[in-house]
Amino acid sequence: MVRGKNILLGVSGGIAVYKACALASKLTQKGANVKVMMTENATKFVSALTFQALSRNPVYVDTFDEKDPEKIAHIDIADWADIAIIAPATANIIGKLANGIADDMLSTALLATRADSYIAPAMNVHMYAHPAVIENMKQLEAWGYHFIEPGAGYLACGYVGKGRLEEPETIIEVIEQHQQIGQPLQGKKVLISAGPTREIIDPVRFFSNRSSGKMGFRLAETAAELGAEVTVIAGPTDVKVNNSNVNRIDVISAEEMYKAMHEAFPAADIVIKAAAVADYRPKQVHKGKMKKQAGDLTLEMERTKDILLSLGEQKENQFLVGFAAETDNVIEYGRKKLEKKNLDAIVINNVAAEGAGFAGDTNIVTYLNRSDQSEEIPLATKNEIAKKLWQFIIRDMKDERN
Numbered sequence: 001m002v003r004g005k006n007i008l009l010g011v012s013g014g015i016a017v018y019k020a021c022a023l024a025s026k027l028t029q030k031g032a033n034v035k036v037m038m039t040e041n042a043t044k045f046v047s048a049l050t051f052q053a054l055s056r057n058p059v060y061v062d063t064f065d066e067k068d069p070e071k072i073a074h075i076d077i078a079d080w081a082d083i084a085i086i087a088p089a090t091a092n093i094i095g096k097l098a099n100g101i102a103d104d105m106l107s108t109a110l111l112a113t114r115a116d117s118y119i120a121p122a123m124n125v126h127m128y129a130h131p132a133v134i135e136n137m138k139q140l141e142a143w144g145y146h147f148i149e150p151g152a153g154y155l156a157c158g159y160v161g162k163g164r165l166e167e168p169e170t171i172i173e174v175i176e177q178h179q180q181i182g183q184p185l186q187g188k189k190v191l192i193s194a195g196p197t198r199e200i201i202d203p204v205r206f207f208s209n210r211s212s213g214k215m216g217f218r219l220a221e222t223a224a225e226l227g228a229e230v231t232v233i234a235g236p237t238d239v240k241v242n243n244s245n246v247n248r249i250d251v252i253s254a255e256e257m258y259k260a261m262h263e264a265f266p267a268a269d270i271v272i273k274a275a276a277v278a279d280y281r282p283k284q285v286h287k288g289k290m291k292k293q294a295g296d297l298t299l300e301m302e303r304t305k306d307i308l309l310s311l312g313e314q315k316e317n318q319f320l321v322g323f324a325a326e327t328d329n330v331i332e333y334g335r336k337k338l339e340k341k342n343l344d345a346i347v348i349n350n351v352a353a354e355g356a357g358f359a360g361d362t363n364i365v366t367y368l369n370r371s372d373q374s375e376e377i378p379l380a381t382k383n384e385i386a387k388k389l390w391q392f393i394i395r396d397m398k399d400e401r402n
C-alpha cells in the first residue's frame, strides 16, 4: 500500500530518532518515495546524511536553505506528499502543530500539507500523561490527524511506562491498514448511543450509572474518520467527542433517549447502542425536594422502555449492534440478548474484569455476530477497540449483502 506513495517523514528530536532510520529504510524498501525533514534537535541524535543514504533523497532541515530558485522547498514538499508521518513526534512538535506554530522547516511544512498525516509520539511517560499533551493530541485528532500510540516498556529516560515509539514495522502496518481501509463508510449514516441515562427522583436527586460515554464516543469518532455521517445520542457526561464532524445530541433520561433514537433510526444505515440505559425509573417524580422522614424509605420503580428491543422490532435494512454489560456467563447472556433483540451483532463486555467496562479508558470485549462467529479483543484502549469493532462490522455488513 505504500508502494509508489510520496511520503514526507518528519523527524523531531528525541532518542527514538534511531528508530526513524529503520522506518525510512523500510518505507524505501517497500517502494515508497521518502523525503525526510528533520528538526535541528533531531540532527543532534542522528545526522541528516544517515537519512539521505537511507531514503536516497536530500534531507531538509533549514527553511532558508533554498537550493532551487524555482521552488519554495517546504511548500513544494508539503504539496508533493501523499502521506506525512511524524516519527518520533515529541511533545514540542505536537504542541506546535496543535497551536498553529510554524517556526522551522518541519512545523511549517506540516501546517502547509494536505496529506493524510500520522503522528507517532515518543516521550517520557509523565510528559505523555501531561494534560497539555493530552489536550493537544485530542485537538489534532479532532482535526483528522491519526495517532499511532506509543508502546509501553523501558524508556531511555529510565522510567518504565507508555512513551516508547511504536516499532517501525507496526507503524507501517497501521498506515497500510488505514490506507487500505480508506473511507469504507462513505455515504453511510451511523447512529450511536453513548453514556448513562439519568432518572429523576426530585429536583436534586436521580438514579444513574457509571457510564462515561467513552466507548460510544470512540466508536463515533472512528466512524467519522472512516467517512460516515455520524450522530451520537449522548446521556449526561462531561466527556467530549473529539471529532467536529460528529453530530452530538444530548439527552437526559431513558425516555428522551428512546425518542431521539427512534427519530433518527429510519434514516440510519448502522446503529450501535453503547449507552448504559436505566432499566428502571422512579414511578413518581417529586416536584419539590423530598423531605426526610423517620424510618426507611421505599421507592417504587417502574420499567423504562427497552430501546434496543424496540429498534430490533422495527429494523428494516439497518445493521443493528447492541452492547451487553455482563458479569458472569458473559457470552451465553450476550448471545441471548442478540437473539431476543433481533441484532446483527453484539459487543459483550465482562464489566467485572479489571480494565473493562464503565468509565475507564480501556475495555475487554467479545464481538459476536448472528452467525455465531466471535472475535475476542483483549485489554486495549477504547480507541483501539473501536477501530477493531468497525473492521468486524464492515466485514459483516459486506457478508450480509453477499
Ligand code: PMT
Pocket: 194, 195, 196, 210, 211, 212, 213, 214, 215, 216, 254, 273, 274, 275, 276, 277, 278, 279, 304, 305, 306, 307, 308, 309, 321, 322, 323, 324, 325, 326, 337, 349, 351, 357, 358, 359, 360, 382
Ligand atoms: O460509557 P463507558 O464508560 O465507556 O462504558 C462503556 C459501557 C460499559 C457502558 C459499554 O461498553 C456497554 O457495555 N454498554 C451497554 C451497557 C448496558 O446497558 O448493557 P445491558 O446489558 O444492560 O443492555 C444491553 C443492551 O440493551 C445495550 O445495548 C443497551 O444500550 C440496551 N438497552 C438496555 C436497556 C434499555 N432500557 N434500553 C436499551 O436500549
